[in-house]
Structure formats: C-alpha cells, structure tokens
Amino acid sequence: MSVWIGVDLGTQSVRVMAVTGDGQVVGTASRALTSHRDGPRHEQDPEQWWRELSVAAREALRYVPASEVAGVAVDATSGTILLTDPSGRALTPALMYDDRRADAGRANEVGAAVWERLGYRRMQPNWALPKLLWLLRDAAEGARLAHQSDFVNRRLVGHDVATDLSNALKTGVDLIEERWPLEVMDALGVPSQILPEVVRPGTRLGVVCAEAAQETGIPAGTPVIAGTTDGCAAQLGAGADRVGSWNSVLGTTLVLKGVTKELIHDPLGVVYSHRAPDGSWLPGGASSTGAGVLTRDLPGRDLDALSAQAGARPGPPASVTYPLVSRGERFPFDAPGAEGFTLGSPADDVERYAAILLGAAFVERLCFDYLDLLGAPVDGEIILTGGATRSAYWTQLRADVLGRPVTLRENAEPALGMAVLASGDSSGMIRTRGVVDPSGADLTEAYLRFVTELERRGWLDAAAAEHARERTDR
Template sequence: MHTFIGLDVGTQGARAVLADVSGNVLASSEENFPLSDSSREEQSPETWWRACARVLEEVLQHSAAAGLQAISVTSTSGTIIPIGKNNEPLHPAIMYSDGRQAEEGALCKLTAIQYNPDGYTAFNTTSGLPKMLWFLRRFPEKMNDIHLFIHAADFIIGKLSGRYDVTDFTNVLKSGYDVRIERWPEYIWEKLPLRREWLQTVVPSGTPVGPVTADIKGLRKNVTVVAGMTDGCASQIASGAVSPGTWNTTIGTTLVVKGVTLNAVKDPQGRLYNHRHPEGFWMPGGASNTGADWVTRLFGNDLAALNEAAAKLLPTEHLFYPLMQEGERFPFIAPQARQFETPGMDDAERFTAGMEGVAYVERLAYELIEQLSGEKVNAVYTAGGASNSNAWLAIRANVLNRPVHKMKEVTGATGAAILAASGTHFSSLREAAAAMTQIEKTITPQPSLVAAYENNYHRFVHALKEKGYA
C-alpha cells in the first residue's frame, strides 16, 4: 500500500495525517504548542519541530506507514524566519499575525507599486517581505549573520530533508516573488536593504526536494520530501478545487473563497490576489471579514434546535449582514461597513437570516470573480464549520443556484498529503486530487427556493449600495 504524510504547522499546534492513494486518512496525530501572550508575534521554530517529530512518530506506528512514499508540509502564510549559515534560526519566527510591521508594509507596498505594478503589491503587516525589512531595521547587528530568510513550512521541510534553500510558489507570493514571470523582482535588493543571496530558490508546490535526512523513529531515509504550500492553499487542495472553474468556499471565522482560473485575475481594487498553481494555472482568492464568528458570539454552541427551526423558515424575508467588526475587505472594500439587520426578528429568524446574509456575500464574491476573470464558476466545494449545518448548505446552494459539494476531508494536513502524492505517485496535482478527495454529500438547488432567493439577494445588494458599502 502506497501512503503519504501531510504535516500542518498552525498557529496553535502541529498535526500529521497518513493517507492512502484514495485519500483515506489511516492515522492522525496532533499536538498543541505551549503558547504565551507573545505567541501571536513570535514563536520558536524548534518548538514546532519537536512537536512535528512527535506527531510523525505517532502516525508512523500505523502498519500502512511501511508503504510511505512521500511527505509534505503546510503552514501559515507570511511567517518569516531568518536563519544563519548553520541553518539555525537567528531569531524566533516572526508570525504572520505580528502587527508591528505596519510602517514596513507601507514602504514595501509603495515600492512595489512604483517598480513592479503588475506583480503582488498588497503588502501589509501579514506579509513576509515587510517582516524581513522589520528584522533588518531592528537587528542591524545580525545582518552579516543572515544566510536565508525562509518561511514556516520551509523550516520543517529543511529539518526533514536538510534543504533550506528551496521554497514554493505559494509561500513566496507575500515575500515579493513575481509568480507571473517566476523570478524575484530586482526592486527587492535594489530599492530595499535586502540582499539577493538571502532569497530562496522557488519551485512549484509538489516538486520533490530530496530524500529524508532527519532521524525520526520509523521514518525511512528513502522517503521523498516534497515542496509545500501555504495553509489556505493546502485546504483548497483538500477540497478538490484544483481544476479551472472549480472553487472552494471555507466559512470559518471568516469567509474565504479560493479557486482555479486559466488566467490571473486582475483586480484594480486589490480584493483578490493570485497564487500560482503547480501546473501553471492560477489560484485566485479573497477573504471576507464576514463568516461564522457571529454564530457562537450571538447564539452560543448549542445550535441543533436553531438549525432545525431554520430549515422550516427558508427563505426568510429578513435581511441580516452579520459583520462582527468594523469594515469589509471582500467582495467589496468598505472600511465604514457595519452590521445591519431587519428589526424585530426572533432568535430563529435572526439565525436563519444571518446564514442567508453570508450566502449573499458569497454569491456577490462569485459574481465579482466571474466579472473580473471572464471565466465561469462551474463547481463550488465547501469546508469549514458552516458546512456542518444542513440548513446553511441548502441556503447557499439556492442562493448561488449551483450544487454545493461538502467534502469529507478538508484539513490542511490532508491537502499536504495530496501534495506529497502529486509529486511522486501521481503525474499531476489534478490527478492526485481526483483520486484522493471525496465528496461527502452534494446539495442541489430547488427551483422554488432559487426564485425566492433571487429577489431577496437583490434586496440585500440594494441595501449594501444604499449604505455606500458596495
């Protein structure tokens, strides 16, 4: 039996899964990190590695691990680690969620727009390039000790294979790499105080990096380590949205839309950004500040009765835009955006209208994508906590007027395992995903509900426009 391991190094812990060629998860293990008040800003890469080694040893105890072919890694996007010539960190990992790089983010954005306007220019505090610049400004005495700036997934891949000099298309996007022409733009070292030799070689996700060199019990040295991917893209892979026209919506704390197009989607407002697909396609994506965080904040965790009631209320005539913070970024940019709702709703009506409101935002996102790309959205796969609500799935299928496919395994670790298989056992990522992703159920639209939601959707969009949001 051929098997593959995916490792996911998140903000709070590490997870490993062992999967077979059909995508069945045969074993999994996870471990939380010991977090502190500063963990949103900095974390220890060595702590990550020790946790990874332990969860790997756990899944390697499964009998199917005897057929292990390859391993890959996914982790947070925008997290940066400066390493020295001995490949040891010169500083803790500077986390994507570290907000201290606002000044550097503004400088990187201004420089990129001036010198590379067609490349990635949406730099902010979550981006990798500003974090490199911030480190140089704060610790100039360490400048001559720097060997490379690497990303979170690269550190674990380096520990596994001894190769720290290689990264992938998805991790380098926010570090300034131009994925259109597949090279680092000169402004990074000509206009910013960085050096070309500090930047890694970039390969498509899924490219074999080398054999395992790490000493981990049960991990053979002939297992191939494969170039990784950022966590959001890995979850997209696990959803099966890997061919042009296929899209994934993950509704967790926020609503994240990612898909595949033949061409890069150019968005003058910067609501969408484009990752590069390993096979040369494009993987556009955007994230709304609206998602499912309102559910637990307004209604708690005991939702069975509300979901049952919601199924009998579809569709409501109410409007509820359940934005829990100030401002929206996708599918429209409106820093002044605020929550709004029809007054006088009871709990069941409000709960149902909130799910409908998020579905309207999702539809608006896909209409924007089709408008900007000129390409059709053919299939929507879904993941995240919201996909566990049958009522919400029904709302979304009818608002979108498209079948919505709920996937069986949608974790980043599963996506990393599929990626490992794509570069070794299968001939492509699309072939690997076709074999290893499984649809749990498909929800199809009902003509009567589609017609009712068509009217309600336009009322919702009209309300957004009246308030100056969209």
C-alpha cells in the same frame, strides 16, 4: 500500497495525516502550538514546530509500514517568517501571519510596479516582505530568510532548501517570472544571499535525512515535496483543482479560492492569486463575515437546535443580517469602516440565527458576482468546506442563494491537501460526501435589496453592484 504524508502547520496546532492513494486515512495525529501575543505582536517559537511535528508524525505513522511511505509535503501559515543562521538555527522568533508591527509603506513605494503587474497592487503590513525589512534592521551577519515551511523542510532534509512560490508570494516573489525581483529587493536593502531559491509547489526538495528520520519516524530517504500555504493546501484537499472550480470555506470567516488559466487583476486589490503546481493560477479572497458572528450574537445557544428549528419553519428567512465578525470588510469589497447591520426585524433567536446565515450566503454570492466581473471563470464545481457544512439547513440555503448545486467532501483539511500534493495525483484521494441541489426557493429580491443597501452605505462599488444585478437576470 503507497502512503503519503501531509503536514499542516497551523496557528494553534501541527497536524500530520497519512493517506493511501485511494483516500483512506491510515494515521493521523495533532499537537498543540502556543503563541505569544501582545497588541500587534504575534510570535511563535520555531523550535516548537519541529518538536511537536516530530511527536505527531511518530503517532500518525505508528501502524504504517516504513516500506509504504512514499512522500511528505508541508503547508504553513501564509506570511509567517523568521531569520536563521546558515545551519538553519533560528536567530529570531517567528513573526506570524498576522503580526502587524511592520510598515508596508516602503515596500509598496519601491515595488509598486511589480505588485501592480502581479495583480494584488499593494502589500499589507502583516505580509512577509514588510516584516522581513523590520527584522533586517538588527539582523546578524549571515542571516537568512526562512518561511515557516522552509524551517521545517530544512530539518527534514538536513540541508538548505528552496522555498515554494506559494509561501513566497507575500515576501514579494515575482510569480509570473518565478524568481525574486532582485531590483526591488536591492532597492529595499534586502541582500540577495539571504533569499532562498524558489520553486513551484510539488517540486522535490530532497529526502528525509537519517537524523530527521530518527526524530520523526518518517523513514530516511522519503521524498520531501515543496508544499504551499495552508489556504492553498485546503483547496487541494477539497479537490478544487480544475479551471472554473471554487472552494468556498465558511467557518469563523469566509474564504474563496479557485482556479484560472490567466492571472486575475483586481483594481481594488481584494483578490490575489497564488501559482498552482501546473502553472495555472489560484485566485482568492478572504471576507470578514462568517459564523464567528453566531457565537458573539447568540452566546450560549445550541446552534444545532436553532438550525433544526429554522429548517422547520416555512419559507426563507424574512430578515437578513450582514454578519461582520469585526469592523471592516476585505472581500468582495474593501471597506475599513464597514459595520454589520440587519434588514428587517427578527422576532426571536431562530429568526436572528437564520438572518445571519442568509447574510453570509448573500456575501458568498456577491463574491462570485465580483469574481465574474473581474473575468474569472465561476461556472465550474463549487465545493463547500468548513464548519458551516455541519448545518444541513445552512448548506441548503447556500445552494438556494447561489442557484447552483454545491459539493460536499468527506475530508478537505489542509493536511490531506499536502498528502495529495506529495502524491502528485488527486484522482483517487478526494472523496465526495454528497451534492446538494437548489430547492427552487427564490431569494433574488432579498439578495438585490441586500446589494443595494451595501451600495447605499458607500461600501460596495457601483459597478460591482450593477454587475450583481445583471447576473440575477442571466
């Protein structure tokens, strides 16, 4: 029986999972990672990634026969980079995905035509290319770019490795031509020799070398497969891999990722697309709304108890809250000045709780309305993952707001997605926990009132608001 290893390099931990072809988890372990934060600065020690991965891998594989291990793939946080020497030794700390010390102005000025063609239009200061330019100011001779997963993959195979298109997106790779836009890089002063080769996720990079096998417990000769970003890994773990299917991840904030045949172009730049292993596209966006508001606005309350009490009350919530975790919205519209608000007057904490949940569900629906406006197919399976799925009340509310069945998975974490990618076949590895159908509750009027309020405040574009209204009549 073959066993596939998925490695998830997150911000707070590294997680290793060993999974059989029929989806049985036969080993799992995680180890904490530490960060260094100071204002816009956010760094990690790359050596810690390797040390903790090695410990976690040994623990996860403790009872897995070496003869059964068939492949390993690694995901990483999007936009995290460092510089290494030619031997793969770190020359700089890792600048994490949300390090904002760089300035994107020069990258956007020089690469505007390419970024426009790729659909996302502009880079943010925390994207990898602006950070690379920032690092190159004091770079040692012979320095090379490494994404977080590249650093680990090189240790695994013992020689230079290609980077995957998914992790290279925010470094400016041309996802259409599947190469670096060398004319842009040259104009920015990025030497071509510091850039790794690029391949699609799912490409074989090499095999685990003897030294890595001794440190990690992953058998020597195990194929190492090019991975993805953690967001794409979670999408693979959820089984959202068919055109028109979507993975909606609702935890502290809300993230949607789907599958399209064609590249989606967004005039607002709030939706951008990764490239799938088969060449299709993985568009998505991240909202600033989500469950993070619950712990902020209802501190110390038993959320499970509030969920049960809200579910016991008749009818839908009478109020709705726009649940912004922090100032500013990123998706389904771009509004740096957006702030949370409540329509109605919740009488107690149960009503306040329900209003927050309803607002998050309305934002989720508006995201699908906006994706439909852009021409993305949204008629496939909707798979819900993230912490919010622990609340049966919230899950039912989301199905009611969307007016469609929603699917829940048994396990949809990024490490599983990497095991799926390493195997090359998701058919038996993705297990469904259940499907929740709409109850028939009519929330259209409340949703349209919410959309109108967002438009009135100048945050939601008139065309997007009108499209949301039109979709309620379909």
